[in-house]
Amino acid sequence: xxxxxxxxxxxxxxxxxxxxxxxxxxxxxxxxxxxxxxxxxxxxxxxxxxxxxxxxxxxxxxxxxxxxxxxxxxxxxxxxxxxxxxxxxxxxxxxxxxxxxxxxxxxxxxxxxxxxxxxxxxxxxxxxxxxxxxxxxxxxxxxxxxxxxxxxxxxxxxxxxxxxxxxxxxxxxxxxxxxxxxxxxxxxxxxxxxxxxxxxxxxxxxxxxxxxxxxxxxxxxxxxxxxxxxxxxxxxxxxxxxxxxxxxxxxxxxxxxxxxxxxxxxxxxxxxxxxxxxxxxxxxxxxxxxxxxxxxxxxxxxxxxxxxxxxxxxxxxxxxxxxxxxxxxxxxxxxxxxxxxxxxxxxxxxxxxxxxxxxxxxxxxxxxxxxxxxx
Amino acid sequence: xxxxxxxxxxxxxxxxxxxxxxxxxxxxxxxxxxxxxxxxxxxxxxxxxxxxxxxxxxxxxxxxxxxxxxxxxxxxxxxxxxxxxxxxxxxxxxxxxxxxxxxxxxxxxxxxxxxxxxxxxxxxxxxxxxxxxxxxxxxxxxxxxxxxxxxxxxxxxxxxxxxxxxxxxxx
Amino acid sequence: xxxxxxxxxxxxxxxxxxxxxxxxxxxxxxxxxxxxxxxxxxxxxxxxxxxxxxxxxxxxxxxxxxxxxxxxxxxxxxxxxxxxxxxxxxxxxxxxxxxxxxxxxxxxxxxxxxxxxxxxxxxxxxxxxxxxxxxxxxxxxxxxxxxxxxxxxxxxxxxxxxxxxxxxxxxxxxxxxxxxxxxxxxxxxxxxx
Numbered sequence: 001x002x003x004x005x006x007x008x009x010x011x012x013x014x015x016x017x018x019x020x021x022x023x024x025x026x027x028x029x030x031x032x033x034x035x036x037x038x039x040x041x042x043x044x045x046x047x048x049x050x051x052x053x054x055x056x057x058x059x060x061x062x063x064x065x066x067x068x069x070x071x072x073x074x075x076x077x078x079x080x081x082x083x084x085x086x087x088x089x090x091x092x093x094x095x096x097x098x099x100x101x102x103x104x105x106x107x108x109x110x111x112x113x114x115x116x117x118x119x120x121x122x123x124x125x126x127x128x129x130x131x132x133x134x135x136x137x138x139x140x141x142x143x144x145x146x147x148x149x150x151x152x153x154x155x156x157x158x159x160x161x162x163x164x165x166x167x168x169x170x171x172x173x174x175x176x177x178x179x180x181x182x183x184x185x186x187x188x189x190x191x192x193x194x195x196x197x198x199x200x201x202x203x204x205x206x207x208x209x210x211x212x213x214x215x216x217x218x219x220x221x222x223x224x225x226x227x228x229x230x231x232x233x234x235x236x237x238x239x240x241x242x243x244x245x246x247x248x249x250x251x252x253x254x255x256x257x258x259x260x261x262x263x264x265x266x267x268x269x270x271x272x273x274x275x276x277x278x279x280x281x282x283x284x285x286x287x288x289x290x291x292x293x294x295x296x297x298x299x300x301x302x303x304x305x306x307x308x309x310x311x312x313x314x315x316x317x318x319x320x321x322x323x324x325x326x327x328x329x330x331x332x333x334x335x336x337x338x339x340x341x342x343x344x345x346x347x348x349x350x351x352x353x354x355x356x357x358x359x360x361x362x363x364x365x366x367x368x369x370x371x372x373x374x375x
Numbered sequence: 376x377x378x379x380x381x382x383x384x385x386x387x388x389x390x391x392x393x394x395x396x397x398x399x400x401x402x403x404x405x406x407x408x409x410x411x412x413x414x415x416x417x418x419x420x421x422x423x424x425x426x427x428x429x430x431x432x433x434x435x436x437x438x439x440x441x442x443x444x445x446x447x448x449x450x451x452x453x454x455x456x457x458x459x460x461x462x463x464x465x466x467x468x469x470x471x472x473x474x475x476x477x478x479x480x481x482x483x484x485x486x487x488x489x490x491x492x493x494x495x496x497x498x499x500x501x502x503x504x505x506x507x508x509x510x511x512x513x514x515x516x517x518x519x520x521x522x523x524x525x526x527x528x529x530x531x532x533x534x535x536x537x538x539x540x541x542x543x544x545x546x
Numbered sequence: 547x548x549x550x551x552x553x554x555x556x557x558x559x560x561x562x563x564x565x566x567x568x569x570x571x572x573x574x575x576x577x578x579x580x581x582x583x584x585x586x587x588x589x590x591x592x593x594x595x596x597x598x599x600x601x602x603x604x605x606x607x608x609x610x611x612x613x614x615x616x617x618x619x620x621x622x623x624x625x626x627x628x629x630x631x632x633x634x635x636x637x638x639x640x641x642x643x644x645x646x647x648x649x650x651x652x653x654x655x656x657x658x659x660x661x662x663x664x665x666x667x668x669x670x671x672x673x674x675x676x677x678x679x680x681x682x683x684x685x686x687x688x689x690x691x692x693x694x695x696x697x698x699x700x701x702x703x704x705x706x707x708x709x710x711x712x713x714x715x716x717x718x719x720x721x722x723x724x725x726x727x728x729x730x731x732x733x734x735x736x737x738x739x
Contacts, residue, residue, distance in 0.1 A: 003385030011575030018384035031614035058611035110479035136471035446549035
């Protein structure tokens with residue numbers, strides 16, 4: 001993966017190339033060994049470039065090869081290797097390069113502006129909508145339903161930004177306190193500045209291979225054992241905002257495939273999508289890693305710390321490492337990969353890990369994409 | 376394998392660098408204009424808003440009364456059956472106080488926004504709208520609210536025909 | 547099964563009009579920045595060569611798309627190009643007629659992959675032909691920023707100045723001046739829109 005920063009010099013193609021080249025080098029492969037390419041990049045509106053999948057093509061190594069672009073908003077990062085999984089598990093190809101890239105900096109005055117079109121054009125936009133509204137409305141409902149305090153949620157931001165200090169690509173790794181979060185300016189109450197992940201530029205890539213090829217390349221492969229993805233409707237105001245049902249459905253799909261019956265016990269480590277601190281808790285419950293309303297207590301008790309019983313976001317997550325929309329989920333896949341192989345350096349969690357999970361979420365509170373990985 | 380990775384690529388730059396002319400800044404502005412068709416359901420919804428009323432659509436199979444109205448029920452995946460007049464009062468499902476505008480610039484007066492479950496529709500069926508005539512710190516989930524409409528000559532058949540929702544009495 | 551109710555009269559069909567103003571600030575990229583500096587400072591095009599397959603690309607790129615390796619060998623070229631293809635344009639972006647027909651071409655350089663799409667400024671548009679040798683006419687060095695608009699247009703060699711960069715002085719031929727005004731006004735309208 002490349003560095004994640006607010007603004008990078010590289011053009012989108014160059015970002016993809018840097019990440020893809022790194023993935024090939026670390027796998028010891030050349031482009032000619034790759035049979036198909038899956039690229040993931042979120043709204044074309046950020047870059048202002050038409051048909052991003054096609055635009056990025058030569059940067060993702062896809063020229064002249066079978067190619068797919070997958071796009072489900074923020075869920076793209078985990079959906080990209082799922083797309084790669086379709087290519088390899090179906091038996092069609094033995095190797096697939098999956099690249100996720102995002103360059104958000106071109107849009108002025110702020111990348112968030114591109115999300116204006118997420119709202120219903122007739123019934124919602126005339127009210128002066130901002131993307132943050134959806135999150136703050138969801139956060140408020142979640143807090144109300146289970147009586148959660150802002151401080152409990154803030155502890156997630158403290159954990160993740162602290163974890164990110166040990167990540168070489170991180171944009172916002174820092175040691176902060178709950179008080180810092182509570183004192184940060186309210187952007188869209190209850191969301192405050194330190195509750196949110198930043199917009200970023202960056203790319204990340206992985207190489208997927210079939211069993212026979214993987215065994216030749218390494219004696220420590222990480223297997224993609226379960227995948228799941230679900231989409232919910234855009235009538236988000238008609239849904240129960242306190243519980244992400246779409247995440248649960250995607251998780252169950254992945255667990256069934258991976259043969260997991262008790263997620264809380266069988267998952268050793270999880271990279272849960274955290275564009276906002278409350279989202280990590282929200283998704284943990286959707287993933288069945290915590291009962292409804294119980295995730296905040298787990299966070300406060302330290303269960304989700306790196307030395308805890310269920311480390312969550314040991315990389316630092318989106319809050320700490322950065323949030324280039326599509327590449328962020330891929331960063332999580334990379335993290336689980338390195339953790340399961342014991343290569344995460346300073347971020348390596350204390351306990352022995354065999355089964356990991358990466359999850360991403362996207363769009364109008366809609367998408368859940370989940371991948372279960374095992375070493 | 377991953378031990379081969381010694382550094383992570385990427386050249387970071389800052390907005391100041393660009394403004395100082397260190398890097399080429401190609402600016403491109405455009406403003407696509409759209410004329411969106413409201414469709415069958417929302418055309419009726421907007422027509423009703425012009426008359427100062429709210430309307431929903433019922434699916435006979437799941438018996439949900441849907442607002443915003445739609446001509447097909449997305450869960451039963453069949454056409455919805457009839458129009459149902461609903462009220463312009465409701466309950467706050469969730470709310471937020473936004474200090475930023477559409478382009479992420481800071482606002483002087485915050486916008487109060489809420490998801491309001493309208494009376495007459497299936498519980499949990501909410502619409503997005505603004506709140507008004509209330510102190511931000513006093514807003515509570517579960518509060519009862521009523522729509523404040525524009526005058527009939529000002530109404531044009533838009534969601535903004537309702538200025539905002541204001542609290543009514545006690546919860 | 548179709549929806550059960552339709553609109554009876556066209557007047558009942560409503561629509562909502564709005565626009566989404568967008569503003570983009572693009573970076574040229576790592577290779578793009580080098581290309582831009584060469585154009586701005588020396589009035590030349592930077593190309594990059596792949597050490598594996600020996601292909602050369604214009605404009606300069608960070609990586610070879612076929613070999614997928616970084617291209618570190620970059621150098622400027624200083625020779626004329628040729629017209630690979632061209633066309634005459636009568637409508638602008640919004641669909642209205644242009645004041646006069648504009649000739650646009652894809653200019654390539656011998657032995658180099660890629661090329662530059664730009665305006666062709668010939669005194670007589672009927673004389674433009676495929677394979678015709680051309681060279682760029684550039685803005686005054688003080689006006690150049692490294693953008694593609696530093697090139698005013700490509701001109702057929704017989705009417706162009708002998709050197710590739712326009713140095714500091716204007717050309718003295720009167721017929722070139724007329725074309726230059728046309729090119730400048732088109733560029734001006736593009737930059738303003």
